[in-house]
Amino acid sequence: MSEELAKVLVVGLPTSPAAAREHVDALLHAQLVPGSEGTRDDIVWADALLVTSELVTNAFRHGGGLTGFSARIQGDELLLAVADGSPDFPVNRRQPPDQYTVGGYGWPMVNRLTKSLSVTSTASGKCIEAVVHLV
Structure with a gap:
């Protein structure tokens, strides 16, 4: 695989969160070959896939569908861009510590797992x- 192709792996717009994870996993494999000098850290790798999955899931579930997706590696960072059809920004829902509800945990998790995060x-x-630090 050429160096340029390995930096940005584009296989069309993912049709599901699983497809987006597969794209990112292939990109990580192309750039961070296990056993080489840049050996992957399984936890960091899983974090990158989790952030990808959460952002794409939210685009489908809350954003009216995925309208754009890109993933690339720059230095030791994974740069993700996920676009959807909703103008509504994600929000952190405050929940009392003794109440457990369905949903509302993904966006805070993405905030914790990323080096930087912006919504435009x-x-x-x-x-x-989103920027995920890979080391």
């Missing part, structure tokens, strides 16, 4: 850009 309005909705 687009003409057709919003785009979330």
Whole structure:
């Protein structure tokens, strides 16, 4: 695989969170070959896949569908961009510590697992850009 192709692996717009994870997993494999000098840390690898899955799941579940997706590695960081058709930004829901509800845990988790996170309005909705540190 060429170096340029390995840096940005584009296989079309993912049709599901699982497909997005597969794209990112292939990109990580292309850049961080296990056993080489850049041997992957399984926890960091899992974090990258979890952030990918959560952002894409939310685009389908809350954002009216996935309208854009990109993943690339720059240095020791995974740069993700996930766009959807909703102008509504994600929110942290405050829940009393003694109450357990369904949902509301993903966005706070993404905040904890990323080095940086931004949400910007687009003409057709919003785009979330996340940076996951890979070392």
